[in-house]
Amino acid sequence: MSDGGTTTLPGVVDHHVHLGLVDRRLLAGGPVTEVHDLGWDPREVTAWAAEPPSGLRIRYAGPFHTAPGGYPSGRSWAPDAAVRPVASPDQAAAAVADVVAAGGFAVKVALHAGMAPLPEDVLRALVGAAHGAGLPVLVHAEGPGEAERAIDVGADTLVHVPWTEELSAGVIARAAHMTWISTLAIHDGPGGSAGLTLALANARRFVAAGGRLVYGTDMGNGPTPVGVNEREIELLGTVLTGEALRRAVLGRVDAAPALAAPLPVPETAADLIAWLRAATRL
Numbered sequence: 001m002s003d004g005g006t007t008t009l010p011g012v013v014d015h016h017v018h019l020g021l022v023d024r025r026l027l028a029g030g031p032v033t034e035v036h037d038l039g040w041d042p043r044e045v046t047a048w049a050a051e052p053p054s055g056l057r058i059r060y061a062g063p064f065h066t067a068p069g070g071y072p073s074g075r076s077w078a079p080d081a082a083v084r085p086v087a088s089p090d091q092a093a094a095a096v097a098d099v100v101a102a103g104g105f106a107v108k109v110a111l112h113a114g115m116a117p118l119p120e121d122v123l124r125a126l127v128g129a130a131h132g133a134g135l136p137v138l139v140h141a142e143g144p145g146e147a148e149r150a151i152d153v154g155a156d157t158l159v160h161v162p163w164t165e166e167l168s169a170g171v172i173a174r175a176a177h178m179t180w181i182s183t184l185a186i187h188d189g190p191g192g193s194a195g196l197t198l199a200l201a202n203a204r205r206f207v208a209a210g211g212r213l214v215y216g217t218d219m220g221n222g223p224t225p226v227g228v229n230e231r232e233i234e235l236l237g238t239v240l241t242g243e244a245l246r247r248a249v250l251g252r253v254d255a256a257p258a259l260a261a262p263l264p265v266p267e268t269a270a271d272l273i274a275w276l277r278a279a280t281r282l
């Protein structure tokens, strides 16, 4: 929408954050209007969502579902209550019921080739129970074959564009109905360029195949900004432009506009960054 020199747009939706690892109060009243917490103690995140910082909607998945001893068990940033070990199909059904009871919007599953593997029957039970409850399955897939495994078991979303290997054309084609969350900037540090190159190549091929790529920062993973991650938008802008870029970063186009700026509707990543810097909340 345009009124004189001012345009309005929906707010930024960050599809991958960990509010337990940042000062979430810094998000109050900013250009980010919705965040999806993809892994934390369900009791804590439920309380934050009930009383969010001003002007912020918090949706949450609840805990990481993983094999006993699997990723991210034991990681310094992951409290015990953020990790739900699942050892059997029965436990999978109970774990999904707990997500539903806590008001989670999705079931987060961790598949990590370098740690204790989640057995196939348990993975299938998690996906079946989640879909039975009407919840999407969001997978952290890391290491050889894990993205393909997630795709072929019927996961709805990969929470990181695959960065540990180049996916084959056949695997990309089977993923084309999915959503992938960008998190490109987390690979952008020293020693991270190989991962970034692989992620960007996979992202381009996924988008070309018709896949939906959305903005997500993994806020809290390392020294990420608490707010708009301009580097993430810059990297997304090497894959998407124009309306596709706006749809990836901002909320639904038919949602009520949340932001206004005295600039034209942004077409490139640089435009969008400048627009968001100039934006105020409506």
Ligand SMILES: [Zn+2]
Pocket: 016, 017, 018, 038, 039, 218, 221
């Ligand atoms: Zn994460």
